[in-house]
Amino acid sequence: MKRVEKGKYYTWLFQAAETFYERGNFDKALKYFERLIKQHGKFLETSMKADCYAYLGDIYLFNEDFPKAVEYLNRAIALDPDFSHYYYLLGMVYQTQENWRRAIEEFQRSVKLEPKNSIYLEELGRTFVFTGNLYEGERLLRRAWKMDVTNIGAGVELAGVLLSLGKFKDTIVMVDEILQSGENLHDGIVDYLENIRTDADRGLEEKAKRRRKSKKRSNPHSKSKN
Numbered sequence: 001m002k003r004v005e006k007g008k009y010y011t012w013l014f015q016a017a018e019t020f021y022e023r024g025n026f027d028k029a030l031k032y033f034e035r036l037i038k039q040h041g042k043f044l045e046t047s048m049k050a051d052c053y054a055y056l057g058d059i060y061l062f063n064e065d066f067p068k069a070v071e072y073l074n075r076a077i078a079l080d081p082d083f084s085h086y087y088y089l090l091g092m093v094y095q096t097q098e099n100w101r102r103a104i105e106e107f108q109r110s111v112k113l114e115p116k117n118s119i120y121l122e123e124l125g126r127t128f129v130f131t132g133n134l135y136e137g138e139r140l141l142r143r144a145w146k147m148d149v150t151n152i153g154a155g156v157e158l159a160g161v162l163l164s165l166g167k168f169k170d171t172i173v174m175v176d177e178i179l180q181s182g183e184n185l186h187d188g189i190v191d192y193l194e195n196i197r198t199d200a201d202r203g204l205e206e207k208a209k210r211r212r213k214s215k216k217r218s219n220p221h222s223k224s225k226n
Contacts, residue, residue, distance in 0.1 A: 010040040014048055017055070026059045033059075050079035054086050061093050069093045084113035088120055095123065100131045118148035126157055137161055152183055159196050168207070171200040 017032030033052045041049060057073035060066075073090040080086065091106030107124035114120060125140030138161050144154035155178045162171040175197045179190070 010036060010043055011048070013040070014052070017052075021055055021059070026062055029055065030059050046079050050076045050083065050086070053079070054089060057093070058089050061089070061096065064096075066093055066097055082113060084110040084117065084120065087113070088123065091123060091127075095127055095130070098130070100127055103127045104131075116147060118144045118151040118154060121147065122151060122154040122157065125154070129157070129161055134161055134165055138165065149177070149181055150183060152178060152181070152185065152189065155181070156189060156193065159193065163196055163200055163203070166203065168200040168203040171203075172197055175200070 013032055013036050017029050017036065020026075020029035020032060033056050036044065036052050037049070037056075044052070053072045053076035057069045057071075057076065060069035060072060070090065070093055073086055073093065076083075076086045077090070087106045087110040091103045091110065094100075094103035094106060104124065104127050107120060107127060110120045111117070111124055121140050121144035125137045125144060127137075128134075128140060129137035138158065141154050141158040141161060144151055145158055149155070155174065159171055159174040159178065162168075162174055175193045178193060179185070185193075
């Protein structure tokens with residue numbers, strides 16, 4: 001989230017809660033953030049209080065308590081409506097619920113506030129893919145990948161979309177770009193990309209076969225007359 005002022009007791013509590021969150025100890029983090037709001041809410045700087053609400057929203061998203069996640073993230077947005085990450089987190093809640101329209105709206109807000117954030121573009125593109133709008137998903141995922149080639153998630157998602165659209169040559173190029181990116185790729189991602197490449201190669205072969213058959217039909221051999 002954002003940087004906070006040091007030297008105050010409630011600031012120490014915030015930093016401790018944030019540390020628990022970053023370590024994945026969400027139960028502890030939840031208790032600390034709730035304690036901050038309950039006992040020190042009126043003393044907190046607006047940005048810190050908004051971050052508390054945002055962290056609580058993200059934790060409740062992890063716990064699949066979606067009404068509370070939406071409630072806390074909306075509280076964060078009410079306090080700081082110009083902070084893009086809050087909209088991104090709210091978009092993730094709606095995406096998890098498969099509420100594609102609301103997810104798209106929130107991701108669009110986050111992108112509008114921070115247009116050079118590849119992760120926000122990636123999730124916006126992925127949500128369009130979920131709706132079946134593969135072409136818009138492709139456009140946004142291309143932007144995300146071009147903006148940050150270390151965003152492997154955007155590249156992998158784009159490769160899958162290109163394959164689904166039958167753009168087999170583009171798919172192979174995309175797979176090669178990811179594999180040659182220099183990033184430390186998980187074995188599962190490498191296996192997935194290799195499977196995509198295999199499917200794209202087969203797709204190219206099938207296209208070539210159809211072209212050959214079509215050419216034969218349009219140019220039948222005529223028998224010579226004696």
